[in-house]
Amino acid sequence: MTKGDFAESVSNDEIKMLPLIRFGGEIIVVDHPDTVPEAVDMLKGHDVLGFDTETRPAFKKGVVNGVALLQLSTSERAFIFRLNRTGLPLPLVSVLADRKIIKAGAAIRDDIKSLQKLARFRPAGFVELQEMVKDYNIEDSGLRKMAAIVLGIQISKSQQVSNWEKENLTDAQLIYAATDAWVCHEIYGKLTGRAR
Secondary structure (H helix, E strand, C coil): CCHHHCCCCCCHHHHHCCCECCCCCEEEEECCHHHHHHHHHHHCCCCEEEEEEEECCCCCCCCCCCEEEEEEECCCEEEEEEHHHHCCCHHHHHHHCCCCCEEEECCHHHHHHHHHCCCCCCCCCEEEHHHHHHHHCCCCCCHHHHHHHHHCCECCCCCCCCCCCCCCCCHHHHHHHHHHHHHHHHHHHHHHCCCC
16 A cells, blocks of 8 residues: 555545444453463464553543453454453463564554553554554544545444443443454554455
8 A cells, every 4th residue: 555545534424424334253252361361372373463442431530440451353353351350461461562463553552551550561563553644644543534544434433431341241342342453453454465
């Protein structure tokens, strides 16, 4: 892909005209420390992962909640780690610190800081899509707008401020969380020509 292949920006009205797409692959919820190593083994077979986190919103001033979910996605599978139940165990830290595994995400600085509050690690292999798209003259760098410009799709943000720490996450929450990480994977793949 080259600089002239993409629009610089997109309006909300233009986004509404695009097909509404959600992640259609397998969603694997990891909510017990004992199941983390098996999930990590599956992830380590991939050199590019989509990356995102979710945190329960705080509606009181001065209240900051810890990160609840870490999502890592391939094109076919999205792994949703319920960090409020598993913590950030060593096998998962090893993925976050592995420079050979690309973890592509949007607005990742605060996500990484939140993860580092759970376990100390030196992040490696992270790619900030908001910086990357500048090389293609794309000015709109929110995930919804990047998805529209690069992939020609619309993604829903309706679950963004839901409770990510509730006992049982709804199907809508799981699809939303999986879609955000998957879209990051797909944007990186489209921009670099590494679609798989």
